[in-house]
Amino acid sequence: MSISLTILGCHSATPRTFAYPTSQFLSINNEHFLIDCGEGTQVQLRKHKVKFSKISRIFISHLHGDHYFGLVGLISTFSLYQRQTELHIYGPKGIKEITELQLKLGKSFLSYDLVFHELGSKKSELIFESDKVSVFTIPLNHRVYTNGYLFKEKIGERKLNMAAVGKIKDIDTCDYQNLKNGKDFILENGTVIKNEKLTSNPPPPKSYAFCSDTSFYPKIVPLIKDVDLLYHESTFLESDAKLATKTKHSTASEASTIAQQAQVNQLILGHFSSRYTDESLFLKEALNQFENVVLAKEGLVISI
């Protein structure tokens, strides 16, 4: 069980030679997701040696260009490489129309199926579930309809206590799976051995919450309570709090307040405005409210 997050871009607004708009590659137990896809994401994927073909689902937060203008290019590139497996796109209503219009006008016929899951609810929803992971929306408060996403590992199998198991001759290797699934063991003489005596709890499932873009919005706190890792946008510093309010973005201080209220384990700050040359100020400001903070950086990999 593991989560690995790679930051492909973490700056606001327009791509520059030294700063890419939002995109993240997330692996959870061998499922591979892309979160947001600003212009240039496919180049960032190559640069950071992420294998494109692994991505099965793309989650778009909102329809501002710095979060999705790279999507149609990536979709086209997948086809150029003769992708066969279907690709699922989650995002606000409208994303299907935009993408299909561009493909239609270019007379592009994809080599694979594109499956859109358009979102419109203002309540948190379970939007994807497999045996390894669940993904929920985190409705945010921005200038357009926006969702963050919460990725939660499923609880894994119980761990065999081999010392205890080894003592019981009746237990065969073919019984192991039942034990991992939590079943009690019944000896040939009918005696029941409680599962807890033969196994231990699985490692606690990990979780990652992506929250961008949004104003300071404490309504999300119950949704992201106790997550292991929270990415929260901090476009501005407190000195520009008025601008943050006006544009419905957050300051570093507000992002860390959310982290503190939700008692997350670690906070990553990102979506920095290009007006700031010294990004260490974001860290300094956030540390006033919450201590386990890192600044996002292109190429940063965080494993939980």
Next chain:
Amino acid sequence: MSISLTILGCHSATPRTFAYPTSQFLSINNEHFLIDCGEGTQVQLRKHKVKFSKISRIFISHLHGDHYFGLVGLISTFSLYQRQTELHIYGPKGIKEITELQLKLGKSFLSYDLVFHELGSKKSELIFESDKVSVFTIPLNHRVYTNGYLFKEKIGERKLNMAAVGKIKDIDTCDYQNLKNGKDFILENGTVIKNEKLTSNPPPPKSYAFCSDTSFYPKIVPLIKDVDLLYHESTFLESDAKLATKTKHSTASEASTIAQQAQVNQLILGHFSSRYTDESLFLKEALNQFENVVLAKEGLVISI
């Protein structure tokens, strides 16, 4: 009078870390144009230190992603920088709908006016004219409706022959403009002095033709006859001629045959497929038909 062309990207298909899709910046007598705008063009503009705000008109050849997926991002960036002057976009029918849909869904209100000139004719048309330059379409033959563009300087003012002008006392500096415009001079005594005795011909107007993407299409030869500079796509080498035919692209040999037939002064080859690691093979192949050939390269600047 001068033309300066900067290659921002010259590779086919998808952007890579070392290869950008089609885009060119063209300056003619202080008018500034962008030709095509593949994903990542705005980063290339920054990298090559082209001042964004100078661009007044953008010419899109066709609606394949590698020629326009960077357009909406660039349009958005102009607005972020509070552009005030209107921006003109020339391109195939559909470009307005795509762009406006994306701006609408992002609730983006631009700081400037966007003026679309949608093209649909299969005949060459004059699509823009100022006192310095004329722009004509060059209908090409590709899988979707595609135009190349021909940029022609206007004939400049006649040059004063100061030795001859200085000998005639009646001529005042305020008469110079009339002479540059080709008017004869009439002395106080009524004698007419022919303009040709006082001025010489202006330098011949320069011209640049952009032809991408297209199959081998000799119908364009009369349109680009004698141009000073021709950019012609050469996606493939002759060894892949079948693929060129199938995908309606050209080989280096075909591109140089067009250059030779049109008796252009210089040919630039571009839009190279990523399948070739040794691009000097394009040059070698083209030189069989035409001798003044250069390979396009990101950052290459050619002045006429």
